[in-house]
Amino acid sequence: xxxxxxxxxxxxxxxxxxxxxxxxxxxxxRTILYDVNxxxxxRGIDAVxxxxxxxxxxxxxxxxxxxxxxxxxxGSNDLTDLAPCDVVVEAVFEDLQLKKETFGMLDEIxxxxxxxxxxxxxxxxxxxxxxxxxxERVVGTHYCNPAPLMKLVEVAxxxxxxxxxxxxxxxxxxxxxxxxxxxxxxxxFIVNRFLIPWENSCIQALEAxxxxxxxxxxxxxxxxxxxxxxxxxxxxxxxxxHQQVATxxxxxxxxxxxxxxxxxxxxxxxxxxxxxxxxxxxEYDDTRLFGS
Numbered sequence: 001x002x003x004x005x006x007x008x009x010x011x012x013x014x015x016x017x018x019x020x021x022x023x024x025x026x027x028x029x030r031t032i033l034y035d036v037n038x039x040x041x042x043r044g045i046d047a048v049x050x051x052x053x054x055x056x057x058x059x060x061x062x063x064x065x066x067x068x069x070x071x072x073x074x075g076s077n078d079l080t081d082l083a084p085c086d087v088v089v090e091a092v093f094e095d096l097q098l099k100k101e102t103f104g105m106l107d108e109i110x111x112x113x114x115x116x117x118x119x120x121x122x123x124x125x126x127x128x129x130x131x132x133x134x135x136e137r138v139v140g141t142h143y144c145n146p147a148p149l150m151k152l153v154e155v156a157x158x159x160x161x162x163x164x165x166x167x168x169x170x171x172x173x174x175x176x177x178x179x180x181x182x183x184x185x186x187x188x189f190i191v192n193r194f195l196i197p198w199e200n201s202c203i204q205a206l207e208a209x210x211x212x213x214x215x216x217x218x219x220x221x222x223x224x225x226x227x228x229x230x231x232x233x234x235x236x237x238x239x240x241x242h243q244q245v246a247t248x249x250x251x252x253x254x255x256x257x258x259x260x261x262x263x264x265x266x267x268x269x270x271x272x273x274x275x276x277x278x279x280x281x282x283e284y285d286d287t288r289l290f291g292s
Contacts, residue, residue, distance in 0.1 A: 013044025019147030100131025235274035
């Protein structure tokens with residue numbers, strides 16, 4: 001797959017989908033952000049535009065490049081608009097049947113050469129790919145959050161992923177400025193196998209009174225060299241997303257380290273999901289996409 005400008009689509013305009021769409025548009029690809037919910041789609045488009053506007057204000061993009069990136073993005077709630085796409089990235093809710101059905105519907109719309117990427121980190125790429133009559137074109141591409149800022153993408157082939165699809169995927173990710181790490185089609189891949197138990201441990205430390213949210217975040221930054229503390233990161237990801245991912249990994253691996261601590265359940269029940277709701281471990285005046 002050449003590095004020339006392509007038509008790409010991202011399915012799902014939530015935090016992760018909007019972040020991936022930002023990456024695509026910034027790389028110069030015509031980008032379609034799709035969501036069945038009009039309000040979600042509007043928020044997603046606004047988040048991407050806000051990211052580019054702030055990048056211009058901070059001098060990270062010149063005004064011309066910022067406007068070009070915004071112009072590269074369009075929104076849609078009609079799957080047939082995806083017909084010309086070279087690459088489709090699925091970032092919808094972590095529901096196996098939904099993902100399978102989505103790829104099945106896309107089979108009837110896009111070219112047989114279109115790459116299907118799934119951003120799952122907890123479900124089987126092989127199982128998702130079985131929803132397509134061409135499972136050889138389906139590749140797992142797990143973008144680390146926040147996608148516009150994090151360079152790493154985990155690449156996982158399904159059982160029937162073709163060599164050409166894997167090679168084209170790695171080349172495409174390189175055109176986005178991303179670094180690919182190849183992993184196996186296993187629950188959590190590499191990053192979440194390490195990250196979820198560690199985040200749970202940080203939450204448990206907070207519950208036990210070992211430190212405050214600020215002191216634990218500061219300890220991680222100062223001693224471990226992470227670019228962001230665990231509670232700032234969890235607020236960006238969303239406590240509801242952490243709960244879903246952690247629970248799915250626990251169900252598959254049966255390792256108690258993956259089970260979300262009680263504080264997570266209480267915060268989700270209260271609607272304190274993080275940045276997107278204005279309150280999580282910290283409070284926020286601005287609920288737009290991180291970095292915007």
